[in-house]
Amino acid sequence: MAFPKEDFDYYERTVSIMYRKYFRKRITIALVAAGIIALYTGIVREHFLLNGLLMGILVAIGVYYGLQAQRFPEVYQQLLGENQPEAQIRSVVEDEYSYHIYEGEKAVARINKAGVRNLPSQNKQYTLMVGFDKRFFAQEPLKMTYYDMLDLTYEEKFRLSRGGYSNMPRFLRRFTWRNLKASAGNAVGFLLSNLFFLFILYRLIRYVIAMLRMLF
Numbered sequence: 001m002a003f004p005k006e007d008f009d010y011y012e013r014t015v016s017i018m019y020r021k022y023f024r025k026r027i028t029i030a031l032v033a034a035g036i037i038a039l040y041t042g043i044v045r046e047h048f049l050l051n052g053l054l055m056g057i058l059v060a061i062g063v064y065y066g067l068q069a070q071r072f073p074e075v076y077q078q079l080l081g082e083n084q085p086e087a088q089i090r091s092v093v094e095d096e097y098s099y100h101i102y103e104g105e106k107a108v109a110r111i112n113k114a115g116v117r118n119l120p121s122q123n124k125q126y127t128l129m130v131g132f133d134k135r136f137f138a139q140e141p142l143k144m145t146y147y148d149m150l151d152l153t154y155e156e157k158f159r160l161s162r163g164g165y166s167n168m169p170r171f172l173r174r175f176t177w178r179n180l181k182a183s184a185g186n187a188v189g190f191l192l193s194n195l196f197f198l199f200i201l202y203r204l205i206r207y208v209i210a211m212l213r214m215l216f
Contacts, residue, residue, distance in 0.1 A: 003122040004083035011119050015130055016072055019142055022132055023069035027062045034058035040207035079144045092147045095155035098134045101145050110134040111143050
């Protein structure tokens with residue numbers, strides 16, 4: 001099955017744009033947050049140590065994501081290598097906000113539905129799914145997998161909700177423990193990552209409100 005090489009050559013530019021957009025969004029968020037903290041510190045002139053530490057962490061995150069964005073050629077070739085000499089055909093189970101990827105009975109990845117692309121393959125039987133890991137801190141977020149769309153199945157609760165059998169409003173399903181835990185990767189990662197970002201969010205909201213009060 002030589003079609004993976006043809007597919008990867010054909011879609012390289014498309015996937016490259018997706019990859020860089022993914023990191024650009026995160027870099028922008030980190031730098032904007034650091035900018036707000038710097039502006040508040042310069043105006044109010046308090047909490048220098050804490051705010052300096054937060055700015056340092058946010059800038060470091062931005063730099064890290066910037067370096068990761070430059071690794072696309074290496075990552076892309078690694079993913080191609082996983083599909084040579086034979087394409088790795090996997091099964092996919094869809095739920096409310098993600099796709100579960102399986103090799104046989106083993107779960108190997110969980111792809112966030114947001115921004116996912118299903119690209120037609122040179123082999124008409126298969127589709128190349130391109131997306132990003134559901135976890136916030138995945139070591140390598142880009143995921144590419146071949147699957148047969150006719151074999152796509154639905155997770156049981158999602159299947160029932162599609163049929164109108166869910167008693168939970170759609171807008172609340174995103175905040176279920178199962179979905180939040182999957183986003184963080186594991187319980188420890190969930191606590192650490194969310195505590196940090198909730199603290200950052202708290203400081204940002206507090207600083208923005210304080211600066212608005214100064215203006216009005």
